[in-house]
Amino acid sequence: MMAELNRPNRRQCVACGREDSWDESDHNWKITGNEGRPFCIHEWDINGSHSPIRE
Template sequence: MGIELVPPTERVCERCGRRDEWDNETENWVIVGKSGSATCIHEWDINGTHDPINETA
């Protein structure tokens, strides 16, 4: 039994609320809903690289 990697098909920025969906045809993220802040350093909720320093924020 191996580890099944399921690529995320949706991501939401925890900072500005921007929501993206993965487009398989263009293989790119496309913005759905609100576009969020242009100056935001997006913090996507899907990856495992969440900065532990911000955990207590």
């Protein structure tokens, strides 16, 4: 049995608050909420609680 990836569908920058969600039809991230600061080098809220493999 092959492992299945558990992709995130939402992310938020911890520096400026920009919120993105995954658009399955475009296969790309889209800004959905707070647009944040235009020149921020985004640091996404990846804290280790997300499991990349579905069991």
